[in-house]
Amino acid sequence: MTNQPVFCPKCGNEIKPDAKFCPKCGYAVQEVRQPVESAPMPQSTPQATDYNSSRTSDSIASVKRFSGNYFAWYLETLRHPSRPLVDANRFFGLTSMVVESLLMVLTIVSLIQKVRALVVKSVGTEARDMMAALDINGVIVKTGLTIFLLIIVGYAIYTAIAYGFRQALTPEHVDFWDFVNQFAGVTNLIMILNLITLLMSVITSSGNFSGLTLLLIFMVPSNVLMSAAFIFIIVNDVQRARMDKFYAVLLAEVALTVVFSIFIFIVLNIFWGSLVGYVQNVSGIWR
Known part of the structure; x- marks a missing residue:
């Protein structure tokens, strides 16, 4: 069980078992141990009636996720400055x-x-x-x-x-x-x-x-x-x-x-x- 891959619950990207942040989307992951067969499947894209509105909503949601995960990372670095968090968002x-x-x-x-x-x-x-x-x-x-x-x-x-x-x-x-x-x-x-x-x-x-x-x-x-x-x-x-x-x-x-x-x-x-x-x-x- 310990060798089974783990996936980010937000984007489905494979991450390390002890990762605290997803390196792809920056989601704050604590201890997620999700087997391969239960990895989130890509959702089919609905027929959007307003493409610009949908893209704006996705952008706002991405900014909110980034800012929220950034503050979680920031507080963690204040608590333990010398502890590297290698799985944090690259930015x-x-x-x-x-x-x-x-x-x-x-x-x-x-x-x-x-x-x-x-x-x-x-x-x-x-x-x-x-x-x-x-x-x-x-x-x-x-x-x-x-x-x-x-x-x-x-x-x-x-x-x-x-x-x-x-x-x-x-x-x-x-x-x-x-x-x-x-x-x-x-x-x-x-x-x-x-x-x-x-x-x-x-x-x-x-x-x-x-x-x-x-x-x-x-x-x-x-x-x-x-x-x-x-x-x-x-x-x-x-x-x-x-x-x-x-x-x-x-x-x-x-x-x-x-x-x-x-x-x-x-x-x-x-x-x-x-x-x-x-x-x-x-x-x-x-x-």
Whole structure:
């Protein structure tokens, strides 16, 4: 009986006996032991009178299933961050990284808006008219989108380097999307930290410099957690290592430093040109 296959009760896809999530549809499976003969048969498609309406209903149902199973996976990773859930939907980890990045960008944009409001209160009428002519709100939106893309690239760098050194460390193959889910599972606590920081930025007064400083300090734990997760995910549960784990982590940290240095150098050069153009525009309007 223990060798009989198990199927997802939602889509009928064959899963592992100890799987908690269906790798195909992401359904939260606890302990399903369904023999082959009782696997759900595909249902015949009824004659739909409104194809668009049926497709919309299916899409909404899929989104609800994905979101519900995602929150179940998220709570499980909070309880046991170091326990890999290899049967989770392949996009759960990517979803966490996008949400964490979005929360961080919203916090940064909120801080920029508060600084802008403080500057507007401090300057005269002429300077306020100049700032209105420069479309500051549009600049802030573009800055937020740019920061969002940069954070996503930063996540990609962390994940790619960690995955590369994990593959180099052990002869056992690790599926990339399973690895992304494991990495996100270890760092899912960052989402809560980013959410708290965002709420603090909303309720903090624009003239409260101590509150703004506290917000910047509160972002530090996220960076610490990311660094710890980067090291942990490379060596976690490695049974057979090709090299000493210490040297693997050391080389990974060196590679991360070099790649991020190059990345920051490129970004600063691009932003420097944009900043020079913006300052020249401000100077022309001021004259």
